[in-house]
Amino acid sequence: MPTQVEHSEYTYLRPTKKFPNVWCAGCGIGIVMGALIRAIDRIGLEKDDVALVSGIGCTGRMPVYMDFNTIHTTHGRALAFATGLKIARPAMKVIAIMGDGDAIAIGGNHFIHAARRNIGITAIVVNNAIYGMTGGQYSPTTPIRARASTAPYGNIEPPMPICELAQAAGATYVARSTVYHAIELDRYIEQAIRKNGFSLVEAVSYCHTTFGRMNKLGSPTDMMRQLKDNSVSVNAVEKLSPEERETKIIRGVLHDVEKPEYTQLYEQLVKSAQASLQKT
Amino acid sequence: MTIRLMQGNEAVGWGAIAAGCKFYAGYPITPSTEIAEMLSWELPRVGGKFIQMEDEIASLAACIGASVGGLKAMTATSGPGFSLMQEHIGYAAMTEVPVVIVDVQRLGPSTGQPTSASQGDVMQARWGTHGDHPMIVLSPVSVSQSFDLTVKAFNFSEKYRTPVILLMDEVVGHMREKIELPEFDSVERVERIATDVPPEWYKPYGDSLSDVPPMANFGDGYRYHITGLFHDMLGYPTTRLDEIDPWIERVHRKIERNLNDIVLVEEDLSESDRTIVVAYGASARSARHAVKLARQRRTKVGMVTLLTIWPFAEAEITRIAQFAKRIIVPEMNLGQLALEVERIAGRKKVVRVNRANGEMVTPQMILEAIEDR
Numbered sequence: 001m002p003t004q005v006e007h008s009e010y011t012y013l014r015p016t017k018k019f020p021n022v023w024c025a026g027c028g029i030g031i032v033m034g035a036l037i038r039a040i041d042r043i044g045l046e047k048d049d050v051a052l053v054s055g056i057g058c059t060g061r062m063p064v065y066m067d068f069n070t071i072h073t074t075h076g077r078a079l080a081f082a083t084g085l086k087i088a089r090p091a092m093k094v095i096a097i098m099g100d101g102d103a104i105a106i107g108g109n110h111f112i113h114a115a116r117r118n119i120g121i122t123a124i125v126v127n128n129a130i131y132g133m134t135g136g137q138y139s140p141t142t143p144i145r146a147r148a149s150t151a152p153y154g155n156i157e158p159p160m161p162i163c164e165l166a167q168a169a170g171a172t173y174v175a176r177s178t179v180y181h182a183i184e185l186d187r188y189i190e191q192a193i194r195k196n197g198f199s200l201v202e203a204v205s206y207c208h209t210t211f212g213r214m215n216k217l218g219s220p221t222d223m224m225r226q227l228k229d230n231s232v233s234v235n236a237v238e239k240l241s242p243e244e245r246e247t248k249i250i251r252g253v254l255h256d257v258e259k260p261e262y263t264q265l266y267e268q269l270v271k272s273a274q275a276s277l278q279k280t
Numbered sequence: 281m282t283i284r285l286m287q288g289n290e291a292v293g294w295g296a297i298a299a300g301c302k303f304y305a306g307y308p309i310t311p312s313t314e315i316a317e318m319l320s321w322e323l324p325r326v327g328g329k330f331i332q333m334e335d336e337i338a339s340l341a342a343c344i345g346a347s348v349g350g351l352k353a354m355t356a357t358s359g360p361g362f363s364l365m366q367e368h369i370g371y372a373a374m375t376e377v378p379v380v381i382v383d384v385q386r387l388g389p390s391t392g393q394p395t396s397a398s399q400g401d402v403m404q405a406r407w408g409t410h411g412d413h414p415m416i417v418l419s420p421v422s423v424s425q426s427f428d429l430t431v432k433a434f435n436f437s438e439k440y441r442t443p444v445i446l447l448m449d450e451v452v453g454h455m456r457e458k459i460e461l462p463e464f465d466s467v468e469r470v471e472r473i474a475t476d477v478p479p480e481w482y483k484p485y486g487d488s489l490s491d492v493p494p495m496a497n498f499g500d501g502y503r504y505h506i507t508g509l510f511h512d513m514l515g516y517p518t519t520r521l522d523e524i525d526p527w528i529e530r531v532h533r534k535i536e537r538n539l540n541d542i543v544l545v546e547e548d549l550s551e552s553d554r555t556i557v558v559a560y561g562a563s564a565r566s567a568r569h570a571v572k573l574a575r576q577r578r579t580k581v582g583m584v585t586l587l588t589i590w591p592f593a594e595a596e597i598t599r600i601a602q603f604a605k606r607i608i609v610p611e612m613n614l615g616q617l618a619l620e621v622e623r624i625a626g627r628k629k630v631v632r633v634n635r636a637n638g639e640m641v642t643p644q645m646i647l648e649a650i651e652d653r
Contacts, residue, residue: 072517
């Protein structure tokens with residue numbers, strides 16, 4: 001007998017938005033969207049207190065379906081918009097949703113500086129290692145030798161490690177999982193949103209329509225299985241040989257520290273500026 | 281009221297505070313930096329926020345984000361930074377988010393001459409971002425007017441839900457002059473039109489009598505979507521022609537129907553003047569002096585100062601073209617706004633007086649043009 005499953009997701013979808021969504025059937029982005037909703041639901045945030053800020057690309061289309069304050073900005077600049085919004089509304093949970101090209105290529109500068117400031121924004125980067133919306137051009141996370149529509153002879157550029165970049169730049173919470181590990185993703189996104197500071201979750205996904213086709217990786221199910229087989233928990237990394245570590249996707253909370261958050265520091269700055277004004 | 285000696289750039293900062301600006305994001309660039317320095321000091325004192333961003337693209341993005349969050353926001357830059365901001369000027373126009381962008385023009389193209397004056401961004405201010413969009417651009421002549429027009433820029437921006445550009449030039453920005461600073465409480469402030477409908481009825485881009493839909497701020501209980509894509513009345517992306525056409529018509533109409541409010545000009549002429557000088561910004565200062573010298577020599581000449589340069593003062597120029605025989609347009613560029621004067625004034629003689637080497641157009645150059653009949 002089938003059991004009744006409660007889908008809290010539905011209460012967070014916009015009743016007025018025309019579905020279906022823009023993503024290809026079998027895409028992993030929807031799983032990240034589900035994980036985000038479940039995380040928000042678990043924390044118990046009011047819809048009015050959440051803002052989703054996205055850039056351009058397949059992942060950039062995610063906020064429109066969800067019933068929060070949502071803003072779909074320009075390519076690469078989600079974190080810059082989010083910075084202004086967070087400063088204007090420090091109590092608001094501001095979540096920036098980006099793809100790999102969006103966050104790391106055109107938006108790389110904003111990414112490192114938002115992390116450096118440790119402003120209380122949660123960044124979610126859906127990494128499918130390709131520019132999907134424009135037809136499969138290589139991105140800053142495309143693996144070496146992989147083919148893309150602008151790398152017909154194979155990619156010769158090394159990929160950018162997103163989590164390590166965020167950590168080096170100053171983020172206080174950094175975690176990585178994959179769209180196969182949806183429950184893990186729920187948990188990391190929840191922890192990231194709860195974090196008081198700049199937090200990053202890299203959700204490794206796939207694009208079967210472009211990357212998968214050009215690299216003969218099979219169906220969405222095949223690519224999902226590859227995520228499962230090619231990833232390993234951070235706790236098991238020590239058991240791997242150095243060569244194996246290079247090729248595996250390492251999942252887990254990679255970095256978690258406490259540092260003063262930007263908007264709180266600014267609040268103190270305003271107080272001391274006003275106090276010194278009263279003295280004069 | 282207090283009388284002060286200050287720079288044009290500093291007056292812009294005070295104008296912003298008087299207008300209720302509570303957020304500034306910028307990136308250092310000559311000759312605009314004094315605005316950022318001044319506001320980094322003053323904004324926290326009035327409970328505002330200042331942030332120095334990683335570049336000009338991020339600066340305008342942060343301003344738009346803050347404005348969506350409900351703060352009046354401004355950024356300031358110069359030529360190269362203004363070029364970088366163009367995409368987000370279009371984004372603010374498309375999403376109808378109020379924001380003020382100050383461009384203290386310097387000699388270009390490219391890095392050009394950072395400390396030299398120019399009026400080379402006139403066309404960029406109008407057409408720099410892609411696509412069709414209305415644009416309000418104001419250009420002050422004096423330090424005192426830098427204050428007044430900054431307040432106006434905020435007020436237009438909030439009233440019409442549109443980005444407004446304050447097009448300064450290095451001369452007015454860096455010049456020191458007497459200014460009578462009013463009590464800030466007495467300055468007219470316009471606030472964005474808030475919505476009074478329940479959240480489930482709210483249409484962020486819906487019809488309204490004034491063509492300016494009420495704007496809810498994020499966090500006020502009206503959850504809606506903002507996108508740079510063409511969108512329907514609820515803010516959702518659309519490809520429907522019957523939703524795209526009304527949008528583009530409405531955003532142009534909201535400016536075009538209010539030209540009487542937006543187009544600011546100063547006149548010093550009579551209908552018997554056959555020669556009229558039309559000028560703006562620092563060039564208007566030289567022009568006024570040239571007109572004074574010409575009148576001392578009993579030469580009849582009129583003067584029009586354009587404080588709003590976009591939308592262009594078509595009605596004003598059409599009117600003077602009815603009695604003027606010659607219109608002289610001095611500019612610190614090779615002829616940008618003169619193109620508009622030529623377009624409107626038809627067969628009347630339009631005389632360009634240009635200088636694009638970083639130096640001002642001198643009164644002497646304009647005087648020669650006035651007397652060269």
